[in-house]
Amino acid sequence: xxxxxxxxxxxxxxxxxxxxxxxxxxxxxxxxxxxxxxxxxxxxxxxxxxxxxxxxxxxxxxxxxxxxxxxxxxxxxxxxxxxxxxxxxxxxxxxxxxxxxxxxxxxxxxxxxxxxxxxxxxxxxxxxxxxxxxxxxxxxxxxxxxxxxxxxxxxxxxxxxxxxxxxxxxxxxxxxxxxxxxxxxxxxxxxxxxxxxxxxxxxxxxxxxxxxxxxxxxxxxxxxxxxxxxxxxxxxxxxxxxxxxxxxxxxxxxxxxxxxxxxxxxxxxxxxxxxxxxxxxxxxxxxxxxx
Amino acid sequence: xxxxxxxxxxxxxxxxxxxxxxxxxxxxxxxxxxxxxxxxxxxxxxxxxxxxxxxxxxxxxxxxxxxxxxxxxxxxxxxxxxxxxxxxxxxxxxxxxxxxxxxxxxxxxxxxxxxxxxxxxxxxxxxxxxxxxxxxxxxxxxxxxxxxxxxxxxxxxxxxxxxxxxxxxxxxxxxxxxxxxxxxxxxxxxxxxxxxxxxxxxxxxxxxxxxxxxxxxxxxxxxxxxxxxxxxxxxxxxxxxxxxxxxxxxxxxxxxxxxxxxxxxxxxxxxxxx
Numbered sequence: 001x002x003x004x005x006x007x008x009x010x011x012x013x014x015x016x017x018x019x020x021x022x023x024x025x026x027x028x029x030x031x032x033x034x035x036x037x038x039x040x041x042x043x044x045x046x047x048x049x050x051x052x053x054x055x056x057x058x059x060x061x062x063x064x065x066x067x068x069x070x071x072x073x074x075x076x077x078x079x080x081x082x083x084x085x086x087x088x089x090x091x092x093x094x095x096x097x098x099x100x101x102x103x104x105x106x107x108x109x110x111x112x113x114x115x116x117x118x119x120x121x122x123x124x125x126x127x128x129x130x131x132x133x134x135x136x137x138x139x140x141x142x143x144x145x146x147x148x149x150x151x152x153x154x155x156x157x158x159x160x161x162x163x164x165x166x167x168x169x170x171x172x173x174x175x176x177x178x179x180x181x182x183x184x185x186x187x188x189x190x191x192x193x194x195x196x197x198x199x200x201x202x203x204x205x206x207x208x209x210x211x212x213x214x215x216x217x218x219x220x221x222x223x224x225x226x227x228x229x230x231x232x233x234x235x236x237x238x239x240x241x242x243x244x245x246x247x248x249x250x251x252x253x254x255x256x257x258x259x260x261x262x263x264x265x266x267x268x269x270x271x272x273x274x275x276x277x278x279x280x281x282x283x284x285x286x287x288x289x290x291x
Numbered sequence: 292x293x294x295x296x297x298x299x300x301x302x303x304x305x306x307x308x309x310x311x312x313x314x315x316x317x318x319x320x321x322x323x324x325x326x327x328x329x330x331x332x333x334x335x336x337x338x339x340x341x342x343x344x345x346x347x348x349x350x351x352x353x354x355x356x357x358x359x360x361x362x363x364x365x366x367x368x369x370x371x372x373x374x375x376x377x378x379x380x381x382x383x384x385x386x387x388x389x390x391x392x393x394x395x396x397x398x399x400x401x402x403x404x405x406x407x408x409x410x411x412x413x414x415x416x417x418x419x420x421x422x423x424x425x426x427x428x429x430x431x432x433x434x435x436x437x438x439x440x441x442x443x444x445x446x447x448x449x450x451x452x453x454x455x456x457x458x459x460x461x462x463x464x465x466x467x468x469x470x471x472x473x474x475x476x477x478x479x480x481x482x483x484x485x486x487x488x489x490x491x492x493x494x495x496x497x498x499x500x501x502x503x504x505x506x507x508x509x510x511x512x513x514x515x516x517x518x519x520x521x522x523x524x525x526x527x528x529x530x531x532x533x534x535x536x537x538x539x540x541x542x543x544x545x546x547x548x549x550x551x552x553x554x555x556x557x558x559x560x561x562x563x564x565x
Contacts, residue, residue, distance in 0.1 A: 010468035011391030018382035025438035026404050032415035094304045107551050108308040114543045116497035118515035119536040122522050123318050126529045132330050178559030227410050230499045248410050255414045256504055265414045272411055
């Protein structure tokens with residue numbers, strides 16, 4: 001055997017464990033999921049398994065709960081993504097302007113992101129609780145009315161978003177700060193010499209130079225936002241009146257509480273399609289405005 | 292003028308940091324309060340410090356075996372981390388250093404698969420794991436987790452950057468592929484391996500949907516799912532649930548404090564690739 005042949009043989013040996021895992025737990029589930037989505041597959045009725053074509057997809061189209069879940073998911077994304085980007089940008093600019101203590105503040109902003117979603121949910125449920133909650137306790141002490149943080153439709157989703165901002169602001173701020181630090185100082189100095197002021201600097205120099213990173217942050221957070229599950233599930237269980245039940249929670253309940261795996265798989269693909277379309281639109285839109 | 296602005300900015304950012312930290316401080320302080328003081332807080336710092344909440348939790352109970360959940364989480368997160376680092380580094384080594392035929396095509400497929408959102412795998416994995424009789428066992432959370440593409444992608448970037456001269460020198464000295472992997476590639480990638488390890492451990496420790504779907508019996512839960520379900524049945528005993536939260540969080544906060552710089556630096560670089 002030549003050296004190249006031996007190297008290739010060794011390469012296959014090194015690749016094998018991961019390749020096996022990848023085929024079994026990434027490729028195969030994708031195929032299984034596609035098959036399930038065109039089948040009637042109820043775990044409670046194993047004998048009624050059959051091919052039904054596009055029926056599951058048509059059912060979702062006519063399912064009021066599906067649309068309601070989609071609206072809730074949109075509601076989360078529309079509040080969360082712009083809120084996160086604007087506050088994270090503000091934090092990154094603030095951190096960038098700090099002469100001392102920047103690393104400490106940066107670490108403290110990131111710390112909530114290390115908590116897991118269950119702990120975050122428990123903590124904020126205590127803050128938000130109508131009767132025993134900390135926020136209402138403080139409001140009452142200040143002589144103000146208690147707020148229905150989680151029990152009223154118009155409050156519930158913003159409350160969930162506030163908690164999510166606290167939880168995930170640090171990570172996004174760090175990414176934006178790193179991008180800010182890569183902009184050469186000379187560019188700002190030249191602009192200042194030409195008489196540029198604060199807002200113009202931000203609009204004409206900082207934001208355009210940050211565009212690639214902003215694109216990355218907007219797209220990844222939109223994708224993550226469409227998949228939101230833990231935060232509403234733990235704070236409200238999707239209530240009140242299912243107003244905060246997103247698509248992933250509806251898929252979870254369809255597949256694992258009602259055991260309708262076929263319908264759950266079909267809705268997963270529909271969510272994937274929606275996310276992919278949004279990501280592509282954002283990507284091409286922001287790309288075009290860059291050049 | 293500029294100096295004043297800088298001062299204002301520093302004070303403002305310190306205030307923001309304090310606001311961000313305050314829920315965590317409140318959580319820790321409140322977990323040492325007796326129940327009456329939790330619901331009717333007279334001060335932020337407990338008037339009567341008590342360990343009652345922790346004593347209750349660490350005492351063994353059938354409906355909330357907290358210690359067992361902690362062990363489950365440790366076992367699962369550690370196994371996932373070791374296997375992911377091992378499999379991913381071997382695969383990245385095969386693709387970039389041993390130049391296995393079709394390696395770049397394989398890497399392309401792996402990267403493409405990272406675009407597929409995790410929730411899509413939930414239903415088919417449940418069905419497959421039930422056929423394998425892995426449901427309600429740690430294997431359900433460990434083995435599928437080794438298939439993620441991020442580690443292979445990241446380590447490939449690192450290993451590609453190792454100069455070929457080093458490799459050739461090792462080969463001339465009679466180094467086998469295994470020797471190359473163990474003595475050259477792994478040591479040179481140590482920072483990347485550590486980063487991958489930390490991210491994998493934290494991700495596995497904090498996973499919520501996976502154990503919620505794949506684990507059935509109370510004693511097999513991981514910590515996040517255990518305390519979330521426990522909390523929904525004892526939900527107004529905030530002293531207790533906050534103590535569970537403190538215990539669930541402290542291992543990760545220790546990891547964070549030990550590797551703070553590394554975690555923050557690698558977070559920073561994620562957005563800068565393209």
